Amino acid sequence: MSEEEAVERFFERSMPGPETKPLFDLAAEFKIGFYLGYAELTPDGRRFNTAIMTDENAKIVGRYRKIHLPGHSHHIETAPFQHLEKKFFDVGNEGFNVWTTQGVRMGMCICNDRRWAETYRVMALQSAEIVVLGYNTPSVNIHWPEAPHLRMSSHLISMQGNAYGNALWVAAAAKCGSEDGFHMIGGSAIVSPTGEITALAQTEDDELIFTNIDLAIGETFREHVFNFAKHRRPEHYGLIVERTGAGAPLGKKPD
Amino acid sequence: MSEEEAVERFFERSMPGPETKPLFDLAAEFKIGFYLGYAELTPDGRRFNTAIMTDENAKIVGRYRKIHLPGHSHHIETAPFQHLEKKFFDVGNEGFNVWTTQGVRMGMCICNDRRWAETYRVMALQSAEIVVLGYNTPSVNIHWPEAPHLRMSSHLISMQGNAYGNALWVAAAAKCGSEDGFHMIGGSAIVSPTGEITALAQTEDDELIFTNIDLAIGETFREHVFNFAKHRRPEHYGLIVERTGAGAPLGKKPD
Numbered sequence: 001m002s003e004e005e006a007v008e009r010f011f012e013r014s015m016p017g018p019e020t021k022p023l024f025d026l027a028a029e030f031k032i033g034f035y036l037g038y039a040e041l042t043p044d045g046r047r048f049n050t051a052i053m054t055d056e057n058a059k060i061v062g063r064y065r066k067i068h069l070p071g072h073s074h075h076i077e078t079a080p081f082q083h084l085e086k087k088f089f090d091v092g093n094e095g096f097n098v099w100t101t102q103g104v105r106m107g108m109c110i111c112n113d114r115r116w117a118e119t120y121r122v123m124a125l126q127s128a129e130i131v132v133l134g135y136n137t138p139s140v141n142i143h144w145p146e147a148p149h150l151r152m153s154s155h156l157i158s159m160q161g162n163a164y165g166n167a168l169w170v171a172a173a174a175k176c177g178s179e180d181g182f183h184m185i186g187g188s189a190i191v192s193p194t195g196e197i198t199a200l201a202q203t204e205d206d207e208l209i210f211t212n213i214d215l216a217i218g219e220t221f222r223e224h225v226f227n228f229a230k231h232r233r234p235e236h237y238g239l240i241v242e243r244t245g246a247g248a249p250l251g252k253k254p255d
Numbered sequence: 256m257s258e259e260e261a262v263e264r265f266f267e268r269s270m271p272g273p274e275t276k277p278l279f280d281l282a283a284e285f286k287i288g289f290y291l292g293y294a295e296l297t298p299d300g301r302r303f304n305t306a307i308m309t310d311e312n313a314k315i316v317g318r319y320r321k322i323h324l325p326g327h328s329h330h331i332e333t334a335p336f337q338h339l340e341k342k343f344f345d346v347g348n349e350g351f352n353v354w355t356t357q358g359v360r361m362g363m364c365i366c367n368d369r370r371w372a373e374t375y376r377v378m379a380l381q382s383a384e385i386v387v388l389g390y391n392t393p394s395v396n397i398h399w400p401e402a403p404h405l406r407m408s409s410h411l412i413s414m415q416g417n418a419y420g421n422a423l424w425v426a427a428a429a430k431c432g433s434e435d436g437f438h439m440i441g442g443s444a445i446v447s448p449t450g451e452i453t454a455l456a457q458t459e460d461d462e463l464i465f466t467n468i469d470l471a472i473g474e475t476f477r478e479h480v481f482n483f484a485k486h487r488r489p490e491h492y493g494l495i496v497e498r499t500g501a502g503a504p505l506g507k508k509p510d
Contacts, residue, residue, distance in 0.1 A: 117372035161416010
């Protein structure tokens with residue numbers, strides 16, 4: 001399949017579009033807000049890995065274009081499958097935002113974003129209470145021979161550490177099972193601001209997980225241990241926005 | 256005890272000083288580099304919650320003054336004990352630095368710093384390979400009725416999430432047991448860049464924990480999933496240095 005054919009086949013030019021309209025209609029009927037990830041083709045030809053969020057009337061209230069694109073931009077002959085996010089997508093150009101819907105401050109990210117602390121922090125600084133995301137994570141790491149169990153444990157630890165550190169709930173939905181014969185991890189999970197997993201998918205089939213989200217738990221953490229106004233020290237965080245790569249010179253020696 | 260008496264009794268005017276010199280002498284004899292936390296009184300009267308790191312000859316190679324001071328600045332009559340870090344200490348004024356000693360890029364932080372993602376990220380951006388810290392964490396949270404088991408789980412999850420997310424090792428040493436009759440958590444631990452706990456103290460007595468640190472594990476993560484130069488997007492992280500508190504206006508709506 002050529003790149004043009006792939007874009008034609010997999011990308012959406014509108015949301016909802018003809019294929020997704022039935023989902024919106026059904027959600028509106030049942031008064032269910034949802035998150036949906038898709039490949040977005042803009043009228044001017046830009047391509048983003050995008051997600052939207054709806055309210056209980058299936059009205060889109062927020063859109064997120066993925067910022068942390070993993071993988072590579074060129075075909076790797078020796079790899080069992082390709083991880084071409086950097087080829088097929090532009091880096092998201094709208095930042096990490098938070099929307100109030102159904103009375104809750106909601107943020108979104110996509111897949112690999114969940115491994116980056118900045119994702120959650122930028123949303124927490126906008127008072128996010130819940131962050132939702134979808135992910136497709138292959139069980140085999142094509143970049144180096146990573147132990148298979150780490151694919152699941154690092155997925156969970158990333159969300160647990162950052163849910164706690166940002167006093168928010170995280171809800172993550174896997175596309176699991178196999179795609180083109182390649183297995184993907186499951187592990188759809190809901191994580192509390194305590195860092196605890198309060199719901200975890202048990203199968204690799206269609207499965208509904210749910211939890212009783214008490215937003216006051218996050219509020220308590222935001223008032224005390226993670227009271228940003230009292231405890232954060234942005235004057236010491238400068239490198240986070242100044243430096244893209246690692247490999248800096250030695251730090252300051254004591255006087 | 257008055258504030259002046261407390262400072263006179265608990266603060267160090269030099270490091271090493273008369274009481275700590277024997278530790279330095281013994282460490283040099285056995286060729287062991289170490290980390291030591293203490294209350295620092297500077298010649299001009301400033302007070303910091305400070306830690307130093309030595310090389311194998313007990314020469315101080317790095318100093319860190321604690322940045323994330325938890326607790327409160329005034330006596331709370333109703334609390335079973337006081338948490339007066341904001342009263343007794345100034346916010347550290349030297350940032351998060353990294354030093355090369357014994358061939359390793361080493362960073363330091365102290366106690367509550369381990370719960371803040373910026374702590375690790377600023378050091379990872381200076382190519383830290385190992386971050387060490389000491390902590391005194393009471394088992395009872397005097398600020399709100401937190402479930403006791405969360406004191407241990409949030410301690411571990413913070414280090415696991417951030418060790419993984421920054422491709423570095425974390426080694427944390429507790430002062431545990433009881434102080435003035437108040438119990439503190441144990442849980443001294445060493446965490447790998449995989450996010451896995453590779454050593455964990457089992458008791459609340461003096462105990463030595465150790466692990467076989469393979470620095471190449473961190474290097475692998477830094478080359479791939481956390482290749483900062485390839486994947487970080489500082490243009491979207493601005494709020495982290497612009498905003499101290501939470502409670503921001505609503506995010507941008509989709510167009």
